[in-house]
Structures are given as structure tokens and as C-alpha cells.
Amino acid sequence: MSDPTGFPAGSPLATLRRISTRPRPAANEVPEERCDMCAEPVPEEHGHVVDLNSRRLMCSCRGCYLLFTADNAELRFRAVPDRYLHFPGFVFTTADWDSLQIPVGLAFCFRNSVQKEMVVFYPSPAGATESDLPMAAWETMLASNPDLAQVRDDVEALLVHRNDDGEFSCHIVPIDACYALVGTMRNTWRGFDGGQEARAALADFFDDVDRRSRPAKPVGDAQ
Numbered sequence: 001m002s003d004p005t006g007f008p009a010g011s012p013l014a015t016l017r018r019i020s021t022r023p024r025p026a027a028n029e030v031p032e033e034r035c036d037m038c039a040e041p042v043p044e045e046h047g048h049v050v051d052l053n054s055r056r057l058m059c060s061c062r063g064c065y066l067l068f069t070a071d072n073a074e075l076r077f078r079a080v081p082d083r084y085l086h087f088p089g090f091v092f093t094t095a096d097w098d099s100l101q102i103p104v105g106l107a108f109c110f111r112n113s114v115q116k117e118m119v120v121f122y123p124s125p126a127g128a129t130e131s132d133l134p135m136a137a138w139e140t141m142l143a144s145n146p147d148l149a150q151v152r153d154d155v156e157a158l159l160v161h162r163n164d165d166g167e168f169s170c171h172i173v174p175i176d177a178c179y180a181l182v183g184t185m186r187n188t189w190r191g192f193d194g195g196q197e198a199r200a201a202l203a204d205f206f207d208d209v210d211r212r213s214r215p216a217k218p219v220g221d222a223q
């Protein structure tokens with residue numbers, strides 16, 4: 001059965017769309033958002049857990065979230081960390097960018113530990129456009145920037161951004177933040193270039209990433 005929001009049922013985007021299209025409760029109403037694992041009510045700001053089998057992003061209460069924070073546990077579920085890191089010395093060329101074949105100014109890359117492959121996706125009016133990241137492109141990125149290796153499988157993404165001056169930046173961001181941006185872009189995109197609302201949403205997103213980020217330490221140091 002397909003989700004009424006238009007995304008395949010159970011996809012992370014379906015979950016987020018369900019959330020973003022749900023009417024906001026009035027101030028005097030109890031919010032109805034609940035933990036997808038134990039059905040306890042959760043506050044508007046809450047953590048998420050990735051189901052590695054279905055790729056579904058699940059809303060979770062603090063208790064359920066904490067069950068799945070271990071990094072290397074052989075578990076089906078994994079908590080999405082809330083850290084944001086930036087890489088001030090990021091080395092990336094226009095040729096590297098071109099090899100990703102991304103038509104917009106930003107791309108998210110993450111490693112799917114079940115499929116054992118790198119995935120790249122970017123927001124578009126249709127939602128997330130996703131493809132396999134060629135291994136050669138990933139290896140080139142990693143050879144020039146070995147510190148990127150600290151991105152965690154399945155739950156974090158590398159956000160590569162090209163600004164209007166053609167300069168590149170790279171951040172590690174939580175995967176739920178990436179999907180939230182995709183949902184926002186899908187809802188706000190108008191016309192050929194996205195329009196004012198989508199551009200404002202994107203600017204807000206990058207402001208938020210900058211505000212939350214701290215510099216990444218070299219691989220091997222504790223974060």
C-alpha cells in the first residue's frame with residue numbers, strides 16, 4: 001500500500017511527510033506525536049532511530065532512543081546522533097563535484113551498512129533523488145580528506161555544499177535533518193528555480209547547520 005503522502009509506505013520521507021502534513025495542535029491541546037517504538041507521547045523536539053532493514057526513520061522517546069546509541073552493536077535499530085561537525089580544510093574541486101552529477105548546489109552522502117554502498121541524494125521538487133555514489137568518487141574524497149571517515153553509517157550524512165561563489169564546504173549532519181530538509185524543499189519548491197520560499201528555507205537550514213556545527217577533530221581523536 002502506498003502512503004497517502006505519495007512516498008512509499010515506511011520510507012523515511014513518508015514518516016516525515018506524515019509529520020509535516022499533520023495539522024498543528026492548538027496551544028491548549030496535547031500534541032499527539034508518539035514514539036514509534038513504545039507509543040509514549042513525545043515532545044515536538046525528539047530523537048529518531050533508523051530501522052536498518054526497512055530504512056524507516058522512527059520517532060522515538062528518550063528511553064527508546066538510548067537503547068540504540070551504541071556504535072558497533074549488532075542491532076537492527078540505530079539512534080541518529082545529534083552532532084554537527086564541519087571540516088574547515090575540506091579539499092574538493094569542481095571536477096570532483098562534476099563527478100557526483102548533482103544538478104543543485106548541495107548533496108548528502110551516506111553509507112548504507114546493509115547494502116554496503118555509498119548513497120548520494122539531493123532535494124528536488126519531487127522529493128529526494130537518490131543514486132549510488134561511485135566508489136571512485138568516494139575514495140577520491142576520502143584520500144583528500146581522511147577525516148571524513150568518521151561519518152557514521154546509516155545515521156549521519158556528509159553534506160557537501162557549493163555556494164554561489166563556487167566554493168565547497170562539508171559538514172557531518174544527522175540523517176533526520178537531511179530528510180527534514182528534503183521534505184521542506186518538496187513542500188515549498190515553486191517553478192523553475194524553487195522560488196523565494198524554498199530559497200529562504202534553504203538559507204535557514206544552512207544557518208542552523210552553521211550554528212550547531214563545531215570543527216571536526218582529526219580521525220582518532222575522541223569527538
Ligand SMILES: [Zn+2]
Pocket residue numbers: 035036037038039040060061062063064065
Ligand atoms: Zn519509546
Ligand SMILES: [Zn+2]
Pocket residue numbers: 019046047048058059060
Ligand atoms: Zn519524529
